[in-house]
Amino acid sequence: MSALLQSLASAFCGSDERREVLDAALHAGLPAARNEAWKYTSLRQLERRSFSPAPLQAPAIDAALLAGIPAPRLVFVNGRPSDAHSDLSGLDAGVRVRTLSAVRHDEPEAARFLQRRFDRAEEVFAQLNAALADEGVLVQVAADAIAATPLHLVFVGCGDGTDRAWHHRHLLDLQPGASLKLVEHHLQGSDNANFDNTLVHVQLAQGAQLAHARVQADGARATSLLRTDAVLERDARYSRVDLELGAALSRHELNVRLQGDNARLTANGVLLGNGRRHIDTRLGIEHVARDTAAELLWRGVAAGRSRVVFHGGIHIREGADGTDANLSNKNLLLSADAEIDTQPTLVIDADEVKAAHGATVGQLDANALFYLRSRGLPAEQARAMLSAAFCHEPLAVAGALGDTLARHLDHALQQAGMA
Secondary structure, eight states: OOHHHHHHHTTOOOOHHHHHHHHHHHHHOSOOTTSGGGTTOOOTTGGGOOOEEOOSSOOOOOGGGGTTOOSSEEEEETTEEOTTTOBOTTOOTTEEEEEGGGSOTTSHHHHHHHTOOOOSGGGHHHHHHHHHOOBOEEEEEOTTOBOOSOEEEEEEEOOSSSOEEEEEEEEEEEOTTOEEEEEEEEEESSOOOOEEEEEEEEEEOTTOEEEEEEEEEOOTTOEEEEEEEEEEOTTOEEEEEEEEOOOSEEEEEEEEEEOSTTOEEEEEEEEEEOTTOEEEEEEEEEEOSTTOEEEEEEEEEEOTTOEEEEEEEEEEOTTOTTOEEEEEEEEEEOOTTOEEEEEEEEEEOSSSOEEEEEEEEEOOOHHHHHHHHHTTOOHHHHHHHHHHHHHHGGGGGGGGGHHHHHHHHHHHHHHTTOO
16 A cells, blocks of 8 residues: 555544545555556656645634635635635625534535545545545535525645645535535645645536636645536526646546536636746536537646646437537646646537637747747846736636636736736
8 A cells, every 4th residue: 555545544533434435545655657548647746745634723823814715715724724814704694604524414405515425546546535535614505595695615734844634525515596606715824844635526507607716836846636527407507717736746637517407617728837837727528418518728837847638528429409519728838857748538429519729839829929029028028928818718707706816817927927
C-alpha cells in the first residue's frame, strides 16, 4: 500500500458500511498511467507522501484574506468550518445552508447523496471521499425561491507545520423553479502542502437555474482533487465558470447529465499553468433527453515547466434528438519546456443533432504582436496584453459574477508575469 493511502486510511472512524468502501479503495490502489482517465497525470510523487487529518477546530487566519468577499458567506479553514469568519446574514428567503457535520445522516437528502458509491477503477479518490468525508456544505433552495444575493463558499488552506488532508462532500439542491448564484473561493492562507479531496453533487430540478463560479487559487504546493457530478431535469439551466489558478497538482472532473428535455448547460473555464504546476481537467457531458444544449468554452495557458491537460467528452445518447452541443478548447504554449495535452471526444448515438468540437495548441499571434509593437508597446507588455485577452474570453458568460472572477484572474496573471 502506498504511503498516501496508508496515511489517509489511518484517519478512518466511520461505520462498517463505509469501512467496506475504504477497503475497496485500498484494494484497488491508485490509478496508474495505463488507466486512460489518468494517462497524462502521474501520481508517483503524490503516492509517496503522507498527510495527517485536519484538527477538529479551524485554525486562525488573517481576516484581511477575506476582504472583498461579502456576506452571506460560509468559511472553512483547513477543512473545518470557521464560525469566526462565516457570516450567513442576508441569505435570501428560501435558501438553507448547513454544514455536513450539522446534518443528521438519517435525513432523506443527506442519506441520498452520502450513500452513492463508485465502482470504476479510475474512481479511487471518489471512493476515498465516500469512506472518509466528514464535512461539507448542504445548500438547498426551496421551490420558486429566487436568490438574488450571491452565496460565497470560502475554503482556505494554511500551514501549521504538518501537511493536512481533508475530504469534503457538498450538495447543491435546487427545487423546481429555484434560482441561485454561488461563488466558490479556494484560497491560500499561508504556505502549505495540504491535500483537498472534494466531491460535489449538483441537483437541478425542473426549471431551476444555478449560476456557479469557482476560483481555485490554492497554495503553490497544495494538491486539489475535485469531482463535480450534476444532474439537470427538464428546463433546468446550469451556468458555471472555473478558474484553475493555483495548487501544484489540481484535477477537476466535471460530469453533467442533461436528463430532462430542454435542459441547458454552459460550462467555461481557464487553466493557467506556470512554474511546475500540473492542471488536469476532464469534462464528461451526457445528453440523455431531447432538445438539450451544452456550450463549452475553455482556454489553457502553459508557461515555465507547467503541464496543462484537458479532456472534453460529449456523449449524445440514443433518443436525445434535437441536441445542440459545442466544445472549444484553445491553448497557448508560452514556453518550450511547458506541455499541453488536449483530447476532445464526441460520441453521437442519436439522429437530428448539432454538435461540434475542436481543440488547438499554438503560440501568440505574430501579427497581433507586431501590431502592438508597432504602436510602441514593449514586447513583454504586448505578450501580456494578448495573453490576458485570451484568458478573459470564457468569463463573458459570468454575468453579475464576472467582476469577481476578473479580479482573481488578473491577480493570477500578474503573479505569473503574464500581465
